[in-house]
Amino acid sequence: MPIQQSDVLYTAVATAEGGRDGRVATDDGKIDVVVNPPKEMGGSGAGTNPEQLFAAGYSACFQGALGVVARQEGADISGSTVTAKVGIGKNEDGFGIIVEISADIPNVDAATARSLVEKAHQVCPYSKATRGNITVTLA
Structure with a gap:
């Protein structure tokens, strides 16, 4: 909504x-x-370039969403980082972008990290804004 x-x-x-x-x-x-x-x-x-600026905004926003989810789950994400890779290339309409989000969360196991990242992707405003419009992969 x-x-x-x-x-x-x-x-x-x-x-x-x-x-x-x-x-x-x-x-x-x-x-x-x-x-x-x-x-x-x-x-x-x-x-x-615009892709770098978008990557900077998306990674910062996603890190914030990860913090919200971690607090709800009681997970320790101190020392974590989020990296957004934004690519641009030709598509059927001219040009489009693609994003890969990766998070390094040192204080949790791999399964917990994956779960936190997937939940953060559901609440991050950038993820919501791009959902269904561009390919976003989580790593």
């Missing part, structure tokens, strides 16, 4: 100029980065 405008707790605002070969900045000045296509896509690779 989609959230309603009255339920919004925070809104981030970013403005891009120049598309994939330009600049992106947030309205509060906390992010102001040059964006360039990676060398693999014919760019200079001098700046960051």
